[in-house]
Amino acid sequence: MDLNDKVAVVTGASSGIGKSIAEELSKKGCKVALASRSLDKLKEIGKGLSQSFEVEMDVSQNESVTDAFEKIYDRFGQIDILVNCAGVMPLTYLKNRKLDDWLQTIEVNVKGTLRCIHAVLPMMKKQKSGHIINIASVDGKEIFEGGAVYGASKAAVIELSRAMRMELSPDFNIRVTSIEPGTVATDLREDITDEELLEYKNYGNGESKLDPKNIADAVLYATNQPDNVNVNELLIKPTGKS
Secondary structure (H helix, E strand, O other): OOOOOOEEEEEOOOOHHHHHHHHHHHHOOOEEEEEEOOHHHHHHHHOOOOOEEEEEOOOOOHHHHHHHHHHHHHHHOOOOEEEEOOOOOOOOOHHHOOHHHHHHHHHHHHHHHHHHHHHHHHHHHHHOOEEEEEEOOHHHOOOOOOOHHHHHHHHHHHHHHHHHHHHHHHHHOEEEEEEEEOOEOOOHHHHOOOHHHHHHHOOOOOOOOEOHHHHHHHHHHHHOOOOOOOOOEEEEOOOOOO
16 A cells, blocks of 8 residues: 555653554655654654654543544545554552553553544544554553553553454455564553562563664555555564564
8 A cells, every 4th residue: 555645643652662653654755643642752753754744642541532633624634544552561460560561551551542543543434444553562462461551551452453344444454463563662661550560570680671663664565565465463573573
């Protein structure tokens, strides 16, 4: 599919994977709506893109998501691609009872994704076309100690993506892709507040990591397929990890 002049919305676009996805889509000719809570960061990123629109969006708030999508519709009149990339990763041992972290994980990773899907569906149904890409995680398939709630949130996104393909693709020609990265070199682990887990895991000590651009390249692969091809899932790990 030719991405030139397609309109793409990328949530969590102020840093890391979302930023890289926005930049790569722009290089392919997309008009990119950058969305996150950090409007100042978005404006800086937008300076380096050919056609962009920066909009403040907190995916944990219904009104914020609704308002942001209305602004995007007003600006571009259509949305061809939605990349649900906004996410948090406050890993924690269940025994340490970090309830606020657990609930924030579900609020952003699961409910935030649902809010954006809810907002984009009217336009994509009307167009009878669209591509929704949900950034999940390998942790949605391979659980580990300390990753119970985060893994559950990403497993929900993977299962949601499967159901979306069943319901939305036949009637509305909406493609749905779940991308499941392994460890990526971002600041996502700065969300962790569980000191015991941080001390035990010793994150970053020689660990193989993907680059955010590797995930952006996966998005380009999925979105560049012909209309009759849906890339259902992409599981991506650093070389050397089984």
